[in-house]
Every structure is written in structure tokens, then in C-alpha cells.
Amino acid sequence: MKLKRVLIAFVLVSALVAGVAAAPFRIAVIMPSATTDMAFSQSMWGALLTIQKEMGGPSALEIKYTDNMFNVPDAAAAIRDYASQGFDIVIAHGSQYGSSVQEIAPDFPKVTFAWGTDVNTFGMKNVYAYTAAAEQGGFVNGVLAAKLTKSQKIGVTGPVEVGDAKTYIDGFVQGVMSVNKGITVSKTWTGSFSDVALMTAAAKTHIASGADVLTGSSQSVVGSIGAAKDAGKVLWFGTQADQASLAPALVVASQVYDWTGMLRDIISQHKAGVLGGKTYVLTLENGGLKVAYNPSYSLPKAAKSAGDAAIAGITKGSIKVEP
């Protein structure tokens, strides 16, 4: 009898404690590269930290992450693991994770899954898709680059010709051409998101062939920025995250992915009982994309106003950029 009473008291106390300390909202994120990549993964990680601060710290929002999950089967295991641990939202931050989300989401109808960059929610009620109209900031960077090149040669160092790496560069080329069709834009693809050494060699090759402005995407562009820094006078345009800190004197502007608005919306929807079924597209118009001018770089007025005009034109819809 005594044991029974102790057990009842234990259960009651446990219930009371649980009720007093409200459980935090829980988000897990799986990323292909490191949270410190100065690019795609860092953009999402930074946004999550901002949201956590807004909500009142780790006691209100618990964030767990698994990074460097370039290998899809490993990522799929992590996605399933987090979902089964009862996380409220599982973010699969990579376009290669689509089929994993499609397979796992039906098994966890109470968990919200968000994945991107892509537009496909697979018609599931607990899946969000998200993407970035990277071509828009690409266009703005292209306009600025065209205004600043003296050699009329611009180099683009890309990883693989897919996803936002491709749309960014397509937008960039359109931006350059809108200013001056006589400028040569050379593109190289290294075939890897992570090969910094080859990316550096690609950037050096552009510089040796006369380019005085460079851009590119993926976490391996830190190598390109290093090459620009070595060369001294070669300018850099960033994308995905603000890359100014890597070379304050040479980074003119970066297109920044700001996922905070989307995350706020997904969280409030989840709390309201809506778990998915929508696609988010970051654009300049909805504030998901921002062009961050580097304050340490003194941008000539004419170039700045051309950049601002491009931003305004795209926002109003008078400039159409093809993805």
C-alpha cells in the first residue's frame, strides 16, 4: 500500500512539474554543409538563432542540428530520427533531401517537415517547400558588377550547374547584360560544392585571364574570395550569406537569404494547427532576399543608384528576371 501511495505522489508531482515548466517548441535541421559555411547552411542556421532569440532563448525554442549531411541516406536517417523524437518541425535544408522527406513525412502526420530549395510539397498536408528566387539578387549583383568592371571581364565560379547555384548565375549574367552586352562573362564549374582548392584554382584562372570582378556560389567560394584577396584589386559579389567579413575591402555586396520571415510563419502556423501544404519563395519583394551592401567598401554613387534601381524595378515588377 505504501508503495502505491508513493507512486501516486510521484506521478502527481511529475505532472505538476511538467505543467509548470512548459516544454519548449522544438525544431531540428539537417544541413548538407557546416553551420559555418558562410553560405547556404549558415543562412538557415543564422535565421534559426535569430528566431530563438526572438522567442526568448533555448528555454522557449530548442534547436538541434546535424550538419555536413551531404550523404543523402545518412540525412534520411537523421530526418527520421528527429521526427520520431517528437520534434515539432524538421527542416531538411537541401534540395537533395526531397525524396527522403516524401518517404518519411507520411509516417509522422503530427510533425511539420520543411525542405528546400524546391517548390514541391508532394501534396502532403505536413510538408512545406521553400526556395529562393536567387536570380533576383543575382541580377542586382550583375548590374553592380557591370558598373564596376574596368577590364570588361567578369568571372563566375560555380559548383554544379543545378538549383540556386544556376539560377543565381543566370540572373547575374542577365544583370551584366542589361548594362553592357559587350562585357565577357566566363563561367567555370568545379563539379563540387566543397572542393575549395579547385574553386581557388578556378578563381585564379579567371583573374589570370583578365577578370577584375568575380562571383560564385556554394560553400567552396571561400576559396574564390581568398584568390580575389591575394590578387588585391579583384572585386567579389556574394550570395546566400553576407560574405563581407572574409574580405572587407573587396566584397561589394552579397545577396542574403533571410529565412526568418518564413520560419516565423511556419512556427505560428504549426501552433495554429496547420502543418504544411505551402511553398515559400524568398524574393526581394517579400524581404526574404536582401542585397547587403558592404559598408567597408566605398561604392561609387552611380553604381549604387543603378543597383538600387534594379532592386526597385524587380520589387515593382518592371524588371523581369528569368530563373
Next chain:
Amino acid sequence: MRGVFSLDVVSGILNTMVGLATPFLYAAIGETFAQSSGVVNLGVDGIMLLSAFAAFYVSLISGSLWLGLAAAAAVGLILGLLMSLVSVTLKAEQGVSGIGLYMFGLGMSSLLFKVLVGTVKTLQGFKPLHIPLLGDIPFVGPILFNNNILVYGAFLLVPLSWWILEKTTLGLKIKSVGQNPAAADSLGISVNGIRYLSVCAGAALAGIAGASLSISLLDLFQDNLTAGQGFIAVALVYFGGWSPFGVLAGALLFSVVNSFQLWMQVLGVKIPANIAVMLPYLLTIAALTVTVNRARQPAALNKPFERGES
């Protein structure tokens, strides 16, 4: 568009080649020592990663690149000792222990980078040293004699290591231990001692290969900075037929084709990028199948030595 084979393009291709080949030379010559003594170390990439981080971090906090370089070599040496302990003393399967070492280096470098540095930063690495007179020779000068100290070191290592392996008693001992450890043992050579020495020296060189990336060629550290270069270095040892000059030929071939394909892309030559980036690998495999000299392979490669067994 400039001609593909104009002088400045060829000079550009060769210039990029020299930089790309540097880490391969250190790592592959190091592996040549280990394999010549009979030990396959597949952990080269992991050693490079952890050493690249050590070089970067120590240079960053101390402000001394030389201290960074010493740290990289020391980390290589310690990991070499670990590899030797597992594969020579404990006689574990060499392939498996090497892969384990690789994964340790990959994970540990990533963890330390996250905890100690946090985000990608750059530093001022070794600056190019212009060698008077030689550096002024047209065409060749800027390619060969206007590089930083670690690049010169990599190319000087080729004849030096050849001399050690082919012309010294130590080299003879290393090779005899790799070819016929029982015979070497009967002549009073410490098989395990020579293997420890070779693996550790090789690992220290792999450490310098890592440093050549983080404080001499790229001047930064990032997760998985090597992107598999250590494995290519192991392949280059087979390509080079366990000879430093063979390794040099392989490293230069791989690097020149890589540099060539980048230049083709920059010049707008219409080849699909996917094919272009495959070129160095395809050509190396093709050359490997044609040229490899199996006769030179150390007979006791991958075999732990047990006295009394043959």
C-alpha cells in the same frame, strides 16, 4: 577569344598546375615512404585535414606561420604513431585502420574548427618568394621561381626523397622491410622500427600537405578542406610505381589536366562542364592502367610482420 595554346594561356595553365600539385607531392611522397616499408596508410586525407586545421589555428593565434607549420607536422607525426601502433604493433588490417584514421581526422578537424574558430576566416599565408635571376627568366621564371616556400619545398622533396630511398642505407632498409621483412629481420634490421619510422615520416609529410593548403595556397580553413585529395595522393603512389619521380609525374599530370580544363571553361571552349571536371580523373585512370609497374610494388605491402612466419 584568345587561342587556347597562346603563350600566356600555356603559362597560366602551368602556373595553376604548380599550385595544385603541391599538396599531392607532400602527401604522396609521404605515402611512398610508408608503402615502401610495407604499410598502406589510407588515413592520409584525415591526417591532412587535422594538420591543415592545426596549421591554420596555430598560425591564427600565434601569428607565426612557422609555428603553424610545425604544429601541422607534429599532428601528422602523432597520427602516424597512432597508425603505426594499430597497424604495425597491433597488426590490425591496414585498410580498415587507415579508413578509421581518415574518419577521425575528418570529424575531429570539423569539431575543433566549430568550437575553436566558429566561422570561416582567412589569414595571410606564406608569401611568394621571388628568386633573383631564375625568377626573371621569361616564361619559366614566373611559373617555377615565384612561389611560396612550401611550393619550393614540395618540388625539392622529390629528388631528396629519391636520394634517401635509392642511395642511402636507410632507404635500403625501408625497401627491404617492404619487400622481404623476414630476410631483413634475419639481417638484424628492426622491421617494426623501420615501419614506425616510415609511417611517421610519411604522416608528418601528410601534415605538411595539409598545411600547404591552409596556410600557403588557400589561406583559410573550412570543413573537409581537402575534399578527398589524400585519397588521390594514395592513388598517385601506385601511379608513380613507388618512386618519387613517378609520383611527381602523376601529380603533374593530374594537376595539369585539372588546370587545363579550368582554362578551357574560362576561355569558353564548348565542352560540357561535367565532362571537363571528369577529365583529370579519366586521364589518370587511363594512364594508371597503361603505365603502372607492378614489379616495383613492395611484396610485403599490407602484410603485418610476425617473426617466424613468412
